[in-house]
Amino acid sequence: MHRGKGMKFVGDSRVPAAEHRKPNIPKDYSEYPGKTEAFWPNFLLKEWMVGAVFLIGFLCLTVAHPSPLEKIADPSDTAYIPMPDWYFLFLYQLLKYSYASGPYNVIGALVIPGLAFGALLLAPFIDRGPERRPAKRPLATGFMLLAIAGITYLTWESVATHDWEAAAEQGKIVAEADIDTSAEGYKIFEANGCISCHGNQLEGGAAAPALIDTGLTPEEVAEIAKNGSESGKMPPGLFKGTDEELAKLAEFISSVKSK
Incomplete structure (x- = not known):
């Protein structure tokens, strides 16, 4: 054999030797002082403290400013205008x-x-x-x-x-009352189309106030029904019945009280 033509051994570094195998040890970050900390309890405790502060603040807001609840949803109320979030x-x-x-x-x-x-x-x-x-x-x-x-x-x-005023009026929680739908005053109320604005339970709506616990005398109710309200929300001349029917209607509305 000539010089330089002998046998050579080639090692592959991609195949580690069994005796040199090491366990999967995570990288040591100690060379970065002040950048790391233990997850438990240092980091997790800080997260809990921040979360507790926000939770207490949120609870204080819910107590100080309750959610603006409206009246119970009524699918028959076609005058209600929904407002999205x-x-x-x-x-x-x-x-x-x-x-x-x-x-x-x-x-x-x-x-x-x-x-x-x-x-x-x-x-x-x-x-x-x-x-x-x-x-x-x-x-x-x-x-x-x-x-x-x-x-x-x-x-x-x-x-x-x-129209925020109309929205607040239509969603306002009003007192409930036991309405005698067989009463003659209610039938006059229904025949003159008052239900379309004031509701079939006199609960009111976006276009008209509730007629429960009005605190008005029959004479005052008759005056508004005939000549309209001072605010202009109810124009004059809407009631088309006789004076006798107007008196019965006014007496009925004036007597409606909440439960």
């Missing part, structure tokens, strides 16, 4: 416009929201650049700013144009 007000306002309501309701309820949310979902796939600065990601930044501006404007318009 604040995070859906922009869609509620969108359906008020002529191009998104009536015969175009599908456009306002499905097409426009579908395009808007679809654009937000596709934004990360359209702009896949590695940059993190908003100025260097025009498509993603533009989509987000446009969405925020649109939602903010529609929400503001919905709040500004909503």
Whole structure:
């Protein structure tokens, strides 16, 4: 054999020797002082303390400001105008416009929201650049700013144009009373169409107040029924019956008391 032509042994570093195997020990982060801490109890205790502070604050808010409950839902009340929660007000306002309501309701309820949310979902796939600065990601930044501006404007318009007084009146919890529907005064009340505004149980609605515990005398009730109210909510001339019927109606309404 010539020099340099002998046998050679080649080792593969990818196959560790059995005697050199080590257990799966996690990396030691002790070289980063002040950056780490034990999960139990240090980190978990801090998380619990922060959570407890927010929980106590939330409970204090619920006690100080109870939820604005309304009267029991009545499916027969066709005058009730529902109001969505604040995070859906922009869609509620969108359906008020002529191009998104009536015969175009599908456009306002499905097409426009579908395009808007679809654009937000596709934004990360359209702009896949590695940059993190908003100025260097025009498509993603533009989509987000446009969405925020649109939602903010529609929400503001919905709040500004909503009739809050009528909403508070229609949802107000009123006293209940046992109404004698067989009474002659109630039949006159029903025959003159008073139910459409004041309700079949005299509970009131968005267009008219409740007629339970009014505190009015029969003469005062008759005056309002004939000549309207001073506030203008009830115009004059709505009652079309005789004076005798008006007297019976006034006596009936004046006698309605809560349970």
